[in-house]
Amino acid sequence: MAKDTLSITDNRTGQSYEVPVSLGTIKAMDLRQVKVDAEDFGLMTYDPAFMNTAACKSAITFIDGDKGILRYRGYPIEQLAERASFLEVAYLLAEGELPTAAELEKWKSDITYHTYVHTNIIKFLEGFRYDAHPMGMLLGVVGALSTFYPDAKNIHDPANRYLQRVRLMAKIPTIAAFLFRHSRGLPYEFPRNDLDYIGNFVNMTFSIGGQHQANPVLQRALEILLILHADHEQNCSTSAVRAVGSSGVDPFSAISAGIAALYGPLHGGANEAVLKMLDEIGEKKNIPAFIESVKAGKGRLMGFGHRVYKSYDPRAKLIKRVADDVFRETGLNPKLDIALELERIALEDDYFISRKLYPNVDFYSGLIYQAMGYPTEYFTVLFALGRMPGWLAQWEEMLLDKEQKIARPRQIYTGSGERPFVEIGKRG
């Protein structure tokens, strides 16, 4: 009869072991019993970059990378992008269910109540150079929020955690907009609580002299983009939030670590890198030479490839549709032609086909953000705005998970054995 176990024979000793298989997984700690002798530490697994290691159980986001499926709490991303608001999705991720009308009203009103930031944040921002990268500023300012809210250390009180989650959701658009204004030398535009979440953010970024003509198509497009970015299970930045949060630090510090991870060009920074790449390519005629250079290992085709998606990224499909809506309003982004041609050529090329490299969420998002009027360095800030609900939901889930402890991987030590200290005059 089939059993949910794995039999292991250690050929070093001839001993056999049987370890339970649950949810398609064995527990790494079950391998510790595999020893050559009593002195042996026991068998470990070696998995740099966590290619095949589940670090948690999670009920938030489901991805099937081969089939191109993404669901938040069971709801297909396509349906959420078409029918939900960003705040509904944020509530869903955190609470596990779509809100009722009354729950949504309370959630919105709690967030609206907290949109203002302490005015010292402005003084803090003014310390940054005029050309400071917005992501560097964002991670600094969000981290600094912990000094404004020392009560956030009280992470074991559910009501307190809720308050900090609301604060982060409410204040990140304000901070993000302030960074935008700082970079441009524009006066800060304060939150307007008569506007909805997206409308308020757009107003704070683009309003001049208190005036901004809202474009509902562009606002809905931005909202969809934020929904598509809202969570993506155990990616680099979310793992950073969980790992840092597992130390028991306040959520502002943990989220700031997530923002730092997102900044990198292989993660959220890829949307910025895509635009730089398209600029470098310059014209369609340069594409074949560019593809050849990528294939020769001289750089990557940014916005292509994904650790999990090995057929297509469902977000990229939806984003292409959003791009059509946006470009109808703004006129075509001239770089779109280069991107489309790049995609066409790459998808026919054996290098990309054999490695299962398809456009990811970042391939087209930058073009849309640019058409909306956001500068290239700002794209990843928009990603952070979208990812905030996911980070918060994952942080909460991690704290409530009784199996979690402080994150602390093992290593395989490859350095010198013990050796005596050498006086400076006798070295080299």
Ligand code: ACO
């Ligand atoms: N362009 C060219 N070659 C690539 C690319 C790419 N974008 N991505 C992967 N490859 C190649 C690698 O060189 C490697 O080839 P090899 O087997 O001949 O050595 C093979 O495909 C596998 O690549 P890995 O780096 O092992 O794949 P991994 O899963 O570690 O990387 C990643 C995933 C980081 C996303 C990678 O595809 C990449 O660097 N893409 C470009 C950056 C990007 O768009 N990042 C955004 C990701 S989505 C997000 O964070 C929101």
